[in-house]
Amino acid sequence: MLFDLANLPYWIFLGMGILLFLLVILGGAGDEEVDLDPDVDVDVEADFDADVDASGDFSPLKLLGWLGFGQVPLLLLLATDFSLVGLLGWMFNVIVGELTGSLPGAGLSGVISITAIVVGLSVGSTIARPIGQLFASFGEDTRGERLIGRLAIVTSVNIPKQKIGQVDVLDADSNRVTITATLPEWATVIPLRGEEVLVIARQPQAYLVIAHNSPDSQQWLSDLSH
Numbered sequence: 001m002l003f004d005l006a007n008l009p010y011w012i013f014l015g016m017g018i019l020l021f022l023l024v025i026l027g028g029a030g031d032e033e034v035d036l037d038p039d040v041d042v043d044v045e046a047d048f049d050a051d052v053d054a055s056g057d058f059s060p061l062k063l064l065g066w067l068g069f070g071q072v073p074l075l076l077l078l079a080t081d082f083s084l085v086g087l088l089g090w091m092f093n094v095i096v097g098e099l100t101g102s103l104p105g106a107g108l109s110g111v112i113s114i115t116a117i118v119v120g121l122s123v124g125s126t127i128a129r130p131i132g133q134l135f136a137s138f139g140e141d142t143r144g145e146r147l148i149g150r151l152a153i154v155t156s157v158n159i160p161k162q163k164i165g166q167v168d169v170l171d172a173d174s175n176r177v178t179i180t181a182t183l184p185e186w187a188t189v190i191p192l193r194g195e196e197v198l199v200i201a202r203q204p205q206a207y208l209v210i211a212h213n214s215p216d217s218q219q220w221l222s223d224l225s226h
Helices: 005-027 044-049 060-066 074-100 106-139 215-225
Strands: 151-154 165-170 176-182 196-202 207-211
Touching: 005 074, 005 106, 074 106, 165 196, 176 196, 196 215, 207 215
Parallel strands: 176 207
Antiparallel strands: 151 165, 151 196, 165 176, 196 207
8 A cells, every 4th residue: 555556646746855855955045047936015924913904804825824825945945845745645545545444535535635735834834843943954155254244045935133034145165155144233135036145144043144335344344344
């Protein structure tokens, strides 16, 4: 039952997840050539932190935030969710088949599918961030100070305050490095995906960046000159 064709939908999900993970490893999450992240014209941090809309009803943006959207690069989130849904659905199908002696019928298969999706999305939103930090650590230059003062491109939805985003930066040898990044407390401009930022410092958990050609970068350069 492990390799029965009834598991084909879950194999497809698992295969898509693995493929997306390969894209994350080889190309970096959010790379323009494999960009799956839709344009967002709203303030993401405000949207995902909103619990209730003006009418007092449940906000769908809260659900998206709970699922991990806006918290980690979308490509990495999709890779995690697809892999988990495929793996869990496959496992549930096999377990039920072994217990009952036959493959699940249409009704039970639907229950298994819904369960796999719900559990997969729930777990995926939880583990996507540490997985992203793990991938970012593989991509970071061990001599990270070489990246200070260099320009980078935002590859996550944005770079929020007190949260971690992701940027791609070219080191001195023109190697593209994917790093985790956040804003300093004094920053006033939130860089969005595709915009340029300036790497200004390195902290244990992430690099500090500020929007390029902004009042923040002018203030930082002015402070350096004094």
